[in-house]
Structure formats: C-alpha cells, structure tokens
Amino acid sequence: MTRKSVLGEVREVQLAIQLIQLGARLQFLESEVGLSRERLIRLYKEIKGVSPPKGLLPFSTDWYMTWLANIHSSMFYNMYQFMKIHSDKEKVWILIKSYKLYLQQIAAQDSEPILDFTRAYTMVRFFDSDMLQLSTCCRCSGQFVAHAHDHKSGYVCVLCRPPSRAGKARGAKRAAAGEVAALGIEGMGFGVETAPGGTGLH
Numbered sequence: 001m002t003r004k005s006v007l008g009e010v011r012e013v014q015l016a017i018q019l020i021q022l023g024a025r026l027q028f029l030e031s032e033v034g035l036s037r038e039r040l041i042r043l044y045k046e047i048k049g050v051s052p053p054k055g056l057l058p059f060s061t062d063w064y065m066t067w068l069a070n071i072h073s074s075m076f077y078n079m080y081q082f083m084k085i086h087s088d089k090e091k092v093w094i095l096i097k098s099y100k101l102y103l104q105q106i107a108a109q110d111s112e113p114i115l116d117f118t119r120a121y122t123m124v125r126f127f128d129s130d131m132l133q134l135s136t137c138c139r140c141s142g143q144f145v146a147h148a149h150d151h152k153s154g155y156v157c158v159l160c161r162p163p164s165r166a167g168k169a170r171g172a173k174r175a176a177a178g179e180v181a182a183l184g185i186e187g188m189g190f191g192v193e194t195a196p197g198g199t200g201l202h
C-alpha cells in the first residue's frame, strides 16, 4: 500500500470541502474523494453543522424531462460540455466549475436554481451511460436534454412547445418566454461562449 502524499491529501480535503459546500451527498463524496467515510462524515458535519442526509441518490431520468427542470438541465449541460471541451481538468473539477457557473447565471437573473448539485452530477452520469442525449430543436436550434434513443429529427424543445394543459397554455408560454429572457438562454450554449473572462477555463 502506497502512502499518500501530504499535498495529495490536502487536495482531496479541498475537493471534499468544495463538494460539500455545493451540496454534494455522501454517496457522491465517497465515489469521488479519496478520503475515508469517517473523515468525510466529520468534514461534512464541520461544514454543514449537521450529519449528511441518508437515502438514495435520485435515479430516474424522467425528472429532467419536466418543463422547468428541462430548461435548467439543458442550460447546465451545455455549460458542462463547453467546459469539458475547453478544459484539461479532471471531470469532478469540471463538474464543480460548471455548476458554479450555473448558480452564477441563475443568481445574476434573480432566479432560483432548480437543478441541485446531486441532480447535476446524476445527469452527467446518465449522459455517460447513454441514458440521456442532447437533441437539437428543429425550431430554435437549441440543444436540450432528452431521453437517449429518442428520434432526433423533428424534435421540438420545451420552450418552443410549453406544456399545454387546459387553460394554462398561454400562461405557460408567457412564463417560458420570461424564463428564456431572464436566463438569456436562447440558442443554448451561447451564454458560456460570450461570458466574460474569469470562468477559469484555462
């Protein structure tokens, strides 16, 4: 068994702190951080002041398909993909950076984050295991989170086709338009490229 370097351990602790602050669950910490479960629990209690919550991680892809969740998930995943292409950092750090960028964008528009860190991480895993895909909307050309193996041609996104429940359709459409304007996500993927420097890509 090789002894861990002190610097390596400091790095693991820093990673754990960042992840706990962003709201990562214990299961995630255990799989991503090379510290013992006992140390992770101690760190968690120190930072959050409470024990880590028990319970399973979310496992259904359906959550990402609901209207507002799909808008936020698609925005996050477009950012994550951009970061992945333009950064040579480890995946977990790319995840942290893109999630912080997502929070920044939401806060800048006085909006509430819908996608929590665990959902964001779970979504990346769903993409990696080929359960989700990005589909291009044939009306607005934006890229949106969709079930994998769905037909890609003729796909219409949640913004171009908001839920049309009886009597709520117009309100939903207005809300959708407001959400797009607020988040500046027309065309998906664009916001990141035009973002001012300092997103820490390099």
Ligand SMILES: [Zn+2]
Binding pocket: 137, 138, 139, 140, 141, 142, 156, 157, 158, 159, 160, 161
């Ligand atoms: Zn669309």
